[in-house]
Amino acid sequence: MTFICQQVYKVIDRFGLDCDPEIYHVLHLFLTSPDSLVAREVERIRRGEGGLTSSALRFVYENHVQASIDSEEQFASMRRARGSLEAIRNSAEDCVDLCAQLEDGESAEEANKILSQNLVDIIRHANALEHELTASQNAIFTDPLTGIWNRRYLEAELATGLSHPGHQYYLALLDIDHFKRVNDKHGHIVGDQVLKLVAAEIKRLIRDDDVLCRYGGEEFAILFHNVSKEDCIEIVERVRIGVAKHKLVSRRKRDMIGSVTLSAGLARVEPGDDFDTAVDRADRLLYEAKQQGRDRIAY
Numbered sequence: 001m002t003f004i005c006q007q008v009y010k011v012i013d014r015f016g017l018d019c020d021p022e023i024y025h026v027l028h029l030f031l032t033s034p035d036s037l038v039a040r041e042v043e044r045i046r047r048g049e050g051g052l053t054s055s056a057l058r059f060v061y062e063n064h065v066q067a068s069i070d071s072e073e074q075f076a077s078m079r080r081a082r083g084s085l086e087a088i089r090n091s092a093e094d095c096v097d098l099c100a101q102l103e104d105g106e107s108a109e110e111a112n113k114i115l116s117q118n119l120v121d122i123i124r125h126a127n128a129l130e131h132e133l134t135a136s137q138n139a140i141f142t143d144p145l146t147g148i149w150n151r152r153y154l155e156a157e158l159a160t161g162l163s164h165p166g167h168q169y170y171l172a173l174l175d176i177d178h179f180k181r182v183n184d185k186h187g188h189i190v191g192d193q194v195l196k197l198v199a200a201e202i203k204r205l206i207r208d209d210d211v212l213c214r215y216g217g218e219e220f221a222i223l224f225h226n227v228s229k230e231d232c233i234e235i236v237e238r239v240r241i242g243v244a245k246h247k248l249v250s251r252r253k254r255d256m257i258g259s260v261t262l263s264a265g266l267a268r269v270e271p272g273d274d275f276d277t278a279v280d281r282a283d284r285l286l287y288e289a290k291q292q293g294r295d296r297i298a299y
Contacts, residue, residue, distance in 0.1 A: 007031050011052075018054040022061040029065070038064045045217060049290065050180045055188055056217030062144070063151050092122045145192055146199035149213035154221055155275045157211050161225065162273065169269035170224040170232045173282040174202070174239070177261045177294040179218040186257060190250050194260060198243055205239045221282075229268065229299070236264050236297050244295065261295035 008027045012019050030042040041064060045056050096119045141153035149157075161167050176182075176198060183191040195218065202220060203212055211223040222239075224232045240262050248257035265285025269278045289298040 004028065004031055015052040017052065017057065022065075023054060023057045025065055026057045026061050041216075048216075049175065049178065050183075050218050053180070053183055053188070053217060055183075055191065059214075059217050089123055089126045092119045092126070095119050096123075143199075143214040146196050146214050148199050148203060148220075149211060151213060151215050151221075154211060154213040154215065154223060158223060158269070158275055158278065161223075162269070165271070168226055169278075170227065170229060170266060171269055171278050171282045172222040172224070172232065172236050172264055172266045172297075173215060173279070173286045174220045174222070174236070174262045174264040175216075175286055175290070176218040177263055177290075179260070182257065182260070186250055186255060190255075190257065193250075194248060194257065197246070197248065198260065198262075201243050201246065202239050205242045206235055210235070215279075221279075229266075232266055233297065233299060236266055240264060240295070240297060263289040263294045264297040265289055266297060266299040 008024055008031060009019075011017070011027050011031075012023070017023055026038060026042060029036055029038040033039055038060060041060050042052070042057070045060070046052050050056060096116055141149055141156070143150040158169065158171075161169055176194070179191065179194075182194055195214075199212075199214065199220065202222070206212060206222060209225060211225075213221050213223075215221040222236070224235070244259050244261045247259060249255070250257055263286060265282045265288065267278070267282040267285055270281075273281075285298040289296050292298065
């Protein structure tokens with residue numbers, strides 16, 4: 001145990017990481033469970049362009065350690081709950097309308113008044129419950145830094161889609177080029193601001209039907225449904241060009257950060273794929289784009 005602790009602290013010192021419980025937990029799993037999903041994700045980050053950073057390891061903690069729920073089942077449960085809430089609301093609204101149409105009469109009028117008030121209360125409670133459900137969904141499936149969907153949502157969305165044969169999907173992985181330089185030169189707070197701005201710009205440039213999530217520390221994923229490969233390429237190119245044209249300035253120090261560029265890999269999700277297989281195919285193409293000089297898309 002003492003040896004593992006020493007190894008964890010050596011990694012923290014080597015990479016200049018923050019020494020907090022979340023990072024320690026991730027690194028401990030990395031060293032003691034090399035075949036685990038957490039260890040594979042840390043190794044992928046370590047080999048990547050950004051390297052091991054505190055923010056990247058916290059991202060691993062939030063998405064792989066802290067999450068102890070079955071994302072796919074939670075996703076399906078939320079959809080069922082939303083359907084039930086909608087049915088309750090529709091029925092209650094219909095009853096209110098029917099009560100209003102009853103013939104006038106003293107007893108009927110009094111009954112209508114009570115019934116209508118009860119149904120209004122049902123609608124109010126259903127709205128409140130829907131609000132709670134939305135908040136719960138956001139807590140589980142939303143990336144707290146950027147406000148877009150997280151990796152768990154992407155996994156659940158793709159699993160739901162793959163359970164319906166005949167649907168066509170493409171998956172794009174996008175990575176901010178040389179992001180480690182931004183963190184090293186301007187600090188992690190500025191780096192986080194860059195991530196927020198890039199996420200907002202990508203979201204602005206894609207279609208409403210496209211699913212955008214933060215996949216890794218400085219990586220984003222876009223899931224395209226029922227759209228041609230050519231259209232996917234056009235959308236990703238629009239994103240790449242749109243992000244690169246912005247000149248970023250640090251709000252805190254007013255330092256010029258300059259432009260950031262994106263490399264991307266776009267792959268078709270094949271029949272029979274699981275989540276890891278689909279992501280691995282897109283990830284290999286992303287690596288190819290990096291090797292070809294960055295600021296481009298490979299497909």
